[in-house]
Amino acid sequence: xxxxxxxxxxxxxxxxxxxxSRRPDSPPPPHSSSxxxxxxxxxxxxxxxxxxxxxxxxxxxxxxxxxxQPASSDSALGEEMQPSYPPPRRTRPPKPQxxxxxxxxxxxxxxxxxxxxxxxxxxxxxxxAAARLPLAPPPRAVVTAMPPPPIRPRLSPQExxxxxxxxxxxENGTEQVDLSGMDLKxxxxxxxxxxxxxxxxxxxxxxxxxxxKEPEIQLFLSNNLLRRFxxxxxxxxxxxxxxxxxxxxxxxxxxxxKLVNLSTLNVAQNxxxxxxxxxxxxxxxxxxxxxxxxxxxxxxxxxxxxxxxVAANARHATQYERLTFPSQQAETKxxxxxxxxxxxxxxxxPVQFLDSALNTCTSFALPPTIYNPPRxxxxxxxxxxxxxPVSPLEVEPFTTLATPTKPIYxxxxxxxxxxxxxxxxPRGPRSLFELAVRTCxxxxxxxxxDDSDDDRTAEHPNHHRRRTDLxxxxxxxxxxxxxxxxxxIRRQGGATCAVCGRDTAMPMALWVEFRHIRHMSIVxxxxxGRGREEEEDGEGEREGDWYVDEMNTTWLNTGNNNNNNNSxxxxxxxxxxxxxMMLVPFLRVACSWACVPVKVEGVEAExxxxx
Amino acid sequence: MADSKYITLISSNxxxxxxxxxxxxxxxxIKGMLRGGFKEAQTGVCEFPEIxxxxxxxxxxxxxxxxxxxxxxxxxxxxxxxxxxLELLMAASYFNLENMxxxxxxx
Numbered sequence: 001x002x003x004x005x006x007x008x009x010x011x012x013x014x015x016x017x018x019x020x021s022r023r024p025d026s027p028p029p030p031h032s033s034s035x036x037x038x039x040x041x042x043x044x045x046x047x048x049x050x051x052x053x054x055x056x057x058x059x060x061x062x063x064x065x066x067x068x069q070p071a072s073s074d075s076a077l078g079e080e081m082q083p084s085y086p087p088p089r090r091t092r093p094p095k096p097q098x099x100x101x102x103x104x105x106x107x108x109x110x111x112x113x114x115x116x117x118x119x120x121x122x123x124x125x126x127x128x129a130a131a132r133l134p135l136a137p138p139p140r141a142v143v144t145a146m147p148p149p150p151i152r153p154r155l156s157p158q159e160x161x162x163x164x165x166x167x168x169x170x171e172n173g174t175e176q177v178d179l180s181g182m183d184l185k186x187x188x189x190x191x192x193x194x195x196x197x198x199x200x201x202x203x204x205x206x207x208x209x210x211x212x213k214e215p216e217i218q219l220f221l222s223n224n225l226l227r228r229f230x231x232x233x234x235x236x237x238x239x240x241x242x243x244x245x246x247x248x249x250x251x252x253x254x255x256x257x258k259l260v261n262l263s264t265l266n267v268a269q270n271x272x273x274x275x276x277x278x279x280x281x282x283x284x285x286x287x288x289x290x291x292x293x294x295x296x297x298x299x300x301x302x303x304x305x306x307x308x309x310v311a312a313n314a315r316h317a318t319q320y321e322r323l324t325f326p327s328q329q330a331e332t333k334x335x336x337x338x339x340x341x342x343x344x345x346x347x348x349x350p351v352q353f354l355d356s357a358l359n360t361c362t363s364f365a366l367p368p369t370i371y372n373p374p375r376x377x378x379x380x381x382x383x384x385x386x387x388x389p390v391s392p393l394e395v396e397p398f399t400t401l402a403t404p405t406k407p408i409y410x411x412x413x414x415x416x417x418x419x420x421x422x423x424x425x426p427r428g429p430r431s432l433f434e435l436a437v438r439t440c441x442x443x444x445x446x447x448x449x450d451d452s453d454d455d456r457t458a459e460h461p462n463h464h465r466r467r468t469d470l471x472x473x474x475x476x477x478x479x480x481x482x483x484x485x486x487x488x489i490r491r492q493g494g495a496t497c498a499v500c501g502r503d504t505a506m507p508m509a510l511w512v513e514f515r516h517i518r519h520m521s522i523v524x525x526x527x528x529g530r531g532r533e534e535e536e537d538g539e540g541e542r543e544g545d546w547y548v549d550e551m552n553t554t555w556l557n558t559g560n561n562n563n564n565n566n567s568x569x570x571x572x573x574x575x576x577x578x579x580x581m582m583l584v585p586f587l588r589v590a591c592s593w594a595c596v597p598v599k600v601e602g603v604e605a606e607x608x609x610x611x
Numbered sequence: 612m613a614d615s616k617y618i619t620l621i622s623s624n625x626x627x628x629x630x631x632x633x634x635x636x637x638x639x640x641i642k643g644m645l646r647g648g649f650k651e652a653q654t655g656v657c658e659f660p661e662i663x664x665x666x667x668x669x670x671x672x673x674x675x676x677x678x679x680x681x682x683x684x685x686x687x688x689x690x691x692x693x694x695x696x697l698e699l700l701m702a703a704s705y706f707n708l709e710n711m712x713x714x715x716x717x718x
Contacts, residue, residue, distance in 0.1 A: 355709070355710075356704075356709035356710065428680060428681055428682070428683065428684065428686060429676060429677045429680045429681065429683075429686045429689070430686075430688060431703070431708050431709055431710060432670070432673045432699065432702070432703040432706070432708035433700065433703035433704065433708055433709040433710075435673075435688060435689055435691050435699075436691055436696045436697075436699040436700040436703055437700065438688070438691075439691040439692075439693055439696035439699075440696045440697065440700065442693075443693045443696065471697065471700075472697070475697065475700070475701065476701075476704060479700055479704075483700075502685070508710065592710060593710060
């Protein structure tokens with residue numbers, strides 16, 4: 001086509017149309033090829049008219065449907081779509097119509113704009129499907145109980161009250177959320193999440209610099225019927241006061257260690273057997289915890305007979321504190337004077353070693369918790385015994401370690417005579433089994449929803465059946481409890497190794513340490529050279545404390561421990577009053593058999609060498 | 612021959628993986644095979660007729676991951692694909708990779 005222009009002429013498209021051989025530029029003359037009139041039977045056919053009059057004319061291209069002008073201007077759709085596309089091939093430019101600014105009542109859109117179109121487009125973007133374990137389908141009970149978020153189940157009157165209270169606080173900027181005495185058995189997770197939205201309304205006045213204040217949420221949940229600590233609370237980081245007094249809590253999850261801003265915590269009058277070791281990070285010197293109320297509860301208590309021998313040696317207690325993790329953090333020097341609640345270790349139980357099948361390998365075993373869940377056949381028995389006070393726990397001196405009585409095959413390889421390559425650090429790479437268990441747990445949580453539905457599962461009749469169907473039945477039987485435990489631990493906020501401080505999905509060792517909790521003040525003098533160190537209560541050996549040497553400390557006893565808390569004083573089994581001080585059990589876990597709270601010479605040497 | 616630096620692991624479908632001997636010794640199972648007068652000890656070739664290649668590949672990955680990081684702290688976790696985690700659970704049990712082998716005398 002030599003005559004084709006380099007650029008197409010815009011108004012006329014003759015160059016393009018030339019290609020179409022069936023479209024002549026001018027209509028052909030009638031009866032172009034023959035002068036004979038038609039005399040076939042199809043003559044009567046009215047469709048023949050198409051072939052006769054003035055030749056055939058192709059229908060004019062009128063453009064896309066959305067370029068059409070609306071027949072009447074009150075059509076909402078037409079006006080909305082009109083400016084969106086300058087049509088590329090418009091035969092007739094549309095007459096500019098004067099647009100009116102008026103509200104379109106039926107559509108709810110104020111002005112037709114592209115934005116409204118793209119908004120609807122965005123809503124079609126589905127979220128990527130969560131990774132799912134290709135095993136069992138998620139348990140049906142959970143699926144039916146957990147509808148997709150937009151369709152919330154109707155709130156019960158109690159939940160409505162909670163919702164109203166929280167909404168009131170959010171709207172008014174009130175930081176005190178009073179949910180006490182509402183007979184709550186559980187708090188839905190989305191309501192707890194809503195607590196994060198509470199923010200104080202800043203005071204704006206003249207001549208005062210505007211200051212954005214961190215919210216200090218005070219949550220009162222006392223006098224309710226909560227059986228489980230709402231784990232979602234741990235994500236509301238600005239909680240400073242939390243009262244769980246007079247509930248029915250059996251455990252407090254490790255996730256509470258995330259509430260670093262907590263200054264007042266009240267867990268009194270519950271059914272707690274122990275406190276999580278993660279709470280100790282909040283109870284260290286320099287922490288923000290001021291008031292910590294914990295009694296009465298059903299705390300485990302140590303055997304009285306062993307006390308005197310164990311607790312005598314404060315030096316060993318110090319060593320123990322150094323070995324366990326939160327106190328290592330606590331050795332950071334305090335900048336200024338501090339007062340608050342803190343703890344001091346008194347004794348510990350022997351270490352219960354578990355293998356990967358959750359069998360106990362020691363003669364000592366703690367009562368069942370989420371870390372050492374009871375076997376299936378023992379579970380009903382354990383539930384019956386829930387609430388029954390357990391007998392006092394055995395106590396072991398800090399320096400000794402009752403090692404596993406039945407060394408299992410796989411651990412025989414790590415005896416010191418073995419020349420195989422070993423990791424020098426307990427915090428080295430994790431075992432392949434643990435990595436796989438973690439992945440399984442993460443996947444099954446993703447499949448069943450991240451909701452910490454322990455309230456539902458606890459009351460669900462098929463709860464036990466659920467534990468087994470995470471892992472197909474053809475796999476070895478000890479996998480299911482290991483994965484289930486990892487799921488439970490993850491839902492509870494994770495477990496932190498007491499010795500090396502990293503989180504673990506498979507705690508391999510557990511023990512309980514008994515601690516005194518007391519209120520303490522540390523006064524740091526400015527010119528503190530090598531000053532005196534004094535305690536008001538005249539605790540036996542100053543050496544036994546784990547505070548920095550260059551600090552002048554004054555120990556004040558206030559609060560509920562104002563009697564003699566002499567360490568050498570044999571402490572009765574939770575007898576209150578009479579000068580006896582409550583011992584509080586903290587459950588500690590360790591990520592491997594190497595992370596034990598006893599200093600072993602060989603290990604320490606190798607650790608130092610490795611650094 | 613028995614003391615060559617590398618050993619060969621053969622999967623069920625015939626894939627061969629040549630692994631650093633010291634890295635593979637993290638598994639007590641392999642160590643047991645390579646010790647004593649077994650055929651594997653002489654040839655340095657271990658066959659695993661129960662384990663398919665894609666699982667064995669991941670296990671070999673782990674051997675080297677462990678070997679590379681055995682003296683480090685705060686090691687990032689090895690990524691495990693979700694669809695393989697059950698097979699790797701089986702493999703970890705088979706290779707006795709359940710407890711971390713650290714220098715710690717427990718008797």
